Amino acid sequence: MSISGSAAIAGVFGWPIAHSLSPRLHGHWLSVHAIDGAYVPFAVRPRALPAALRALPILGLRGVNLTIPHKVAASSHMAALTPAARRIGAVNTVTVDTDGGLIGDNTDAYGFIASLQDGGWSPSPSPAVVLGAGGAARAVCTALWQAGVGPIRLSNRTNERAVALAAHFSDIAAREGSPSPAIEVVPWHHRDAALADAMLLVNATSLGMVGNPALTIDIAKLPDDATVTDIVYTPLTTDLLQAASARGLRTVDGLGMLLHQARPGFRAWFAVDPEVTPALRAAVLNDA
Ligand code: NAP
Numbered sequence: 001m002s003i004s005g006s007a008a009i010a011g012v013f014g015w016p017i018a019h020s021l022s023p024r025l026h027g028h029w030l031s032v033h034a035i036d037g038a039y040v041p042f043a044v045r046p047r048a049l050p051a052a053l054r055a056l057p058i059l060g061l062r063g064v065n066l067t068i069p070h071k072v073a074a075s076s077h078m079a080a081l082t083p084a085a086r087r088i089g090a091v092n093t094v095t096v097d098t099d100g101g102l103i104g105d106n107t108d109a110y111g112f113i114a115s116l117q118d119g120g121w122s123p124s125p126s127p128a129v130v131l132g133a134g135g136a137a138r139a140v141c142t143a144l145w146q147a148g149v150g151p152i153r154l155s156n157r158t159n160e161r162a163v164a165l166a167a168h169f170s171d172i173a174a175r176e177g178s179p180s181p182a183i184e185v186v187p188w189h190h191r192d193a194a195l196a197d198a199m200l201l202v203n204a205t206s207l208g209m210v211g212n213p214a215l216t217i218d219i220a221k222l223p224d225d226a227t228v229t230d231i232v233y234t235p236l237t238t239d240l241l242q243a244a245s246a247r248g249l250r251t252v253d254g255l256g257m258l259l260h261q262a263r264p265g266f267r268a269w270f271a272v273d274p275e276v277t278p279a280l281r282a283a284v285l286n287d288a
Contacts, residue, residue: 004036009060010269011040013052014067018043021284022065025262028283029274037270046073053077057100062269064094065262071106071135078104087142087172090135093265108139111261112231113147118260118276119252121200121227123147129186129194130154131215132204133161136231140204141169145181153194155186156205162186195221201244203230208238215240222249230254236285255281 012022018041026039042064044052049070054077056064066074071090075081078091079101085091091104113123128149130140133156144152156162166183173180186194195201201222207215209232217240219228228244233254241251259276267273 003038006036008035008037008062008270009040010037010062010064010265011042012065012067013042013044013049013070015043015045015069017041017067020067021258022067022262024286025259025280025284026266028280029266029272030270032279033270033272033274035270035272044070046070049073050077053094053102056094056102057096061096063096063265065265066092066094075104078102080104082106083176084109084142084146087145087169088135088138089168090138092261093268095265095268105264106139106142107261107264108136108257109143109146110264111257111259112140112143114260114263114276115256116200116227116229116252118256119227119229120250121229121252123149124199125150126199127197128152128200128202129191129198130202130204131191131207131217132156133158133165134204134206137204138165138168140202140231141165141181141183144200145169149200151182151184153184153186153198155188155191155194157188159185159187192218192221195219195226198222199226201226201228203232203238203240206232208232208240210234219243219247219249222247224248226250227252231257233258255284259284 023041074091080103082105085104085106088106093105093107095103125148154162162185170180206212227250229252230238230240231254232238236253244251
C-alpha cells in the first residue's frame, strides 16, 4: 500500500493496542475501495489521552476510534457528544470537524442492531433478556431502547450494577425529556425463568469468552421463534450459540457487532460507506 502526501489518516487509541482488530478491519476497506488513506494503531497511555486527543486536529487526522481504557474518560474532552454517546456514557469514535472540534460518538449500539438485522432479526416491542451490566450491556440496552424493543429484562451477577444501569437510563430519559425505557431488573438466579416469552436473548457478559468461565443458562423456556445473540466473539460459536442452534433458534454471533460498529467512523473519515461482507469477516478472523 502506498499513500500520497494528501492521504486521509485515522486510527485507534488504546493501551495496550497490539491486540486490536481495527487496523485489519479498516485496512481491508481502505484496500477494497483503493482509498488514499491509512488507519494507524496508537499506543496511548491513559494519562496521555487528553494530549493525544488535542493533537488530532494539529496533526490533521480525520479522527480515531477509542478502545480500552479510553472510552469513558474521553467524553469530557469532546466539543460535542452524539445522543448515542450520551446515552451510553462512553465514546468509541471521534471525528475532527471542519473547525478542529472533536465530535464524540458511540457506534456500539448501531453495530449491535445492524448485526442482528444482518442475521435476519427485526425489532418489535416484545420482551428481551439482556445478561450483563458492564460497558457492552450499556450499548446493548441503548440499542434496544432506540429500536423500541421491550420490556428489557436485565440480569447481572452483581445485582446493584443492573439497578444502577436501569437508573442511568431513567436519568438520561428524564434529561432528554423522552420516555424511560422499560427495564426490569431480574435477579441473576432467576435468569432462566425470565426467558419465558422473550423474543431475544443477549449475552453481554464476558462469560463464555476464551479464558473465562462458561455462561450457565437453561434456554428451554425461550419461544421457538426467539433469537439468541452473544457479543463474545472469541470463540465465534460460543456454548450459548451452540445450545440455541441445537434448539433450532436463530443465532447471531458477536463478530458482526464489531464489524458494523466500525462503519460510521470509516464513512465519516474516508467518505465511503463500507460494507460488511464475508471477505471482511475472513480478513478479520485471519488475524483474530
Ligand atoms: P465489563 O464492563 O468488564 O463487564 C463484564 C460483565 O460480565 C459484567 O456484567 C460482569 O458482571 C459479567 N461477568 C464477568 N465475570 C462473570 C462471572 N464469573 N459470572 C457472572 N458474570 C460475570 O466488560 P464489557 O466491556 O461489558 O464486555 C463484555 C464482553 O463483551 C467482553 O467479552 C467483550 O469482549 C465483549 N464485547 C464485544 C463487543 C463486540 O463488538 N462484539 C463489543 C464490546 C464488548 P459483574 O457486574 O457481576 O462483574
